[in-house]
Amino acid sequence: MSLFSSTFKSDPYWWEDAPPTRHDIESLPSEIDVAIVGSGYTGLNAAIVLARAGRSVIILEAEETAWGCSSRNGGQISPGVKPGVGKLERRYGREAAHAILREGHASLDFLADFVAREEIDCDYQHCGRFIGVHRPDRYDSMAAHFRESSRIVPFEWHMVPAAETTDELGTETYHGGAVLPAHASLHPARYAAGLASRATQAGAVIATSTRVDGIAAEANRVTVRTRRGTIQARDVIVATNGYTGEVTPGLRRRVIPIGSYVIATEPLDPAVMQRIMPKKRVISDTRKVVYYYRPSPDHTRVVFGGRVALGETDPKVSAPRLHKVVSGLFPELSNVKISHSWMGFVAYTFDEIPHIGQHDGVWFATGYCGSGVAWASYLGHRLGHKVLGNAEGRTAFDDMAFRTRPLYTGKPWFLGFALAWHKTMDRWGP
Numbered sequence: 001m002s003l004f005s006s007t008f009k010s011d012p013y014w015w016e017d018a019p020p021t022r023h024d025i026e027s028l029p030s031e032i033d034v035a036i037v038g039s040g041y042t043g044l045n046a047a048i049v050l051a052r053a054g055r056s057v058i059i060l061e062a063e064e065t066a067w068g069c070s071s072r073n074g075g076q077i078s079p080g081v082k083p084g085v086g087k088l089e090r091r092y093g094r095e096a097a098h099a100i101l102r103e104g105h106a107s108l109d110f111l112a113d114f115v116a117r118e119e120i121d122c123d124y125q126h127c128g129r130f131i132g133v134h135r136p137d138r139y140d141s142m143a144a145h146f147r148e149s150s151r152i153v154p155f156e157w158h159m160v161p162a163a164e165t166t167d168e169l170g171t172e173t174y175h176g177g178a179v180l181p182a183h184a185s186l187h188p189a190r191y192a193a194g195l196a197s198r199a200t201q202a203g204a205v206i207a208t209s210t211r212v213d214g215i216a217a218e219a220n221r222v223t224v225r226t227r228r229g230t231i232q233a234r235d236v237i238v239a240t241n242g243y244t245g246e247v248t249p250g251l252r253r254r255v256i257p258i259g260s261y262v263i264a265t266e267p268l269d270p271a272v273m274q275r276i277m278p279k280k281r282v283i284s285d286t287r288k289v290v291y292y293y294r295p296s297p298d299h300t301r302v303v304f305g306g307r308v309a310l311g312e313t314d315p316k317v318s319a320p321r322l323h324k325v326v327s328g329l330f331p332e333l334s335n336v337k338i339s340h341s342w343m344g345f346v347a348y349t350f351d352e353i354p355h356i357g358q359h360d361g362v363w364f365a366t367g368y369c370g371s372g373v374a375w376a377s378y379l380g381h382r383l384g385h386k387v388l389g390n391a392e393g394r395t396a397f398d399d400m401a402f403r404t405r406p407l408y409t410g411k412p413w414f415l416g417f418a419l420a421w422h423k424t425m426d427r428w429g430p
Helices: 041-052 085-092 094-118 138-152 162-168 188-201 270-276 315-329 372-388 415-428
Strands: 004-009 031-037 057-060 129-132 158-160 177-180 205-207 212-217 222-226 229-238 256-265 282-285 292-295 302-306 338-348 355-359 362-366
Touching: 031 041, 031 222, 041 057, 041 188, 041 229, 041 362, 041 372, 085 094, 085 138, 094 138, 094 188, 094 372, 138 158, 138 177, 158 162, 162 177, 188 205, 212 229, 229 372, 256 315, 302 315, 315 338, 355 372, 362 372
Parallel strands: 004 338, 031 057, 031 229, 057 205, 129 282, 229 362
Antiparallel strands: 129 177, 158 177, 212 222, 222 229, 256 302, 256 338, 282 292, 292 302, 355 362
16 A cells, blocks of 8 residues: 555645745846845845845845745744753853853744734744653653753743653653743744745845855955856855855855655544644654654644655655654554655754854854754844844854864765764663
8 A cells, every 4th residue: 555645745745835936037136235045034034134224135046935944844943952051061161051042042032023023924833842752761861951951041841751641642652751832833834935025025136046156255245146147245145054055165064964854644533633632732852863743733634754764865765764653653643644745954063053154255144953943033133133233133153163074075974874873872872
């Protein structure tokens, strides 16, 4: 029996409601105040700030608007910072580490306020997150992590013992978990469409099918070369994150593109959805190679994502593997078919925190390490203010070195080894 539905698509489920759109313009301007490369959350949020401040702005997109991970992610909203408090303090000192944690929670508040203020129709739901404990020995360490973090930046959280896990989630796989009520969800493609609408209403121009072939920074201007012509810009923002390419080799050496794979099921019986996801939360677990999932905004399907191969693969290959994992969690889904399977590239950094600033004469914000819905929105907004020279552009990441590694040029040849190690640690490690 095929696991794929008769209407299976290898496009994101989110594109059913909000497919990426074309923005055609007859010709490119020869001069502009700000040229932004990339039309995802980072670039669009920066464009809104800049255009509303009166700057002339063009967004250059190689594909269609928000074609990359901004319309391919799981729509989960968290202030995630991968390193724990102790690791952050050892690296950056107590004050800087605590400032990073505060930025994370500020990103949550920013996105909630922004969506409400702008009246963006994107199924924003203040649903909370459940984090399942995949091994019994991880329960106490997770509680200790949240206890320590909440002393620095107060936030709501509570642990769920193993015996009460099924109140949160209809599976007996986890050994308890934690609930973070402040986390949220949205429809990622509809959010991107709302951002694009606000940006163009403010006066920004979006040029799709306009690949950038070269960027050369000089003393008082930056030359942007595209296949449709050349633009002289006062400032350039590179907002390509997991799709950063050879045009900006310095940035490319500092981000690690990692494919994240997602499936959506066919619509399920309402009683099944209520049984397996009664709280309608976003869900993740304590693995390093994490699984993340949620109900669709209308609570009719399961949207399930994760990494199921050591190398990049075809979404049709990853789909049965993800289906096997989700069926292990929820046996009643064993015969449910897959309606959509897709992937997108997120960007990690070697120090596992985001970065923002200038490099080789261009502005950037990047490296959201899997938490890009909140981080890209927040840092895109901050980046717009940085370009304007406003104090509101200041962040905790400003003075942090953005390092690469020897022999790394942007193609993560080591990724398979790293994933294999993390999977081993998830199963057997401390």
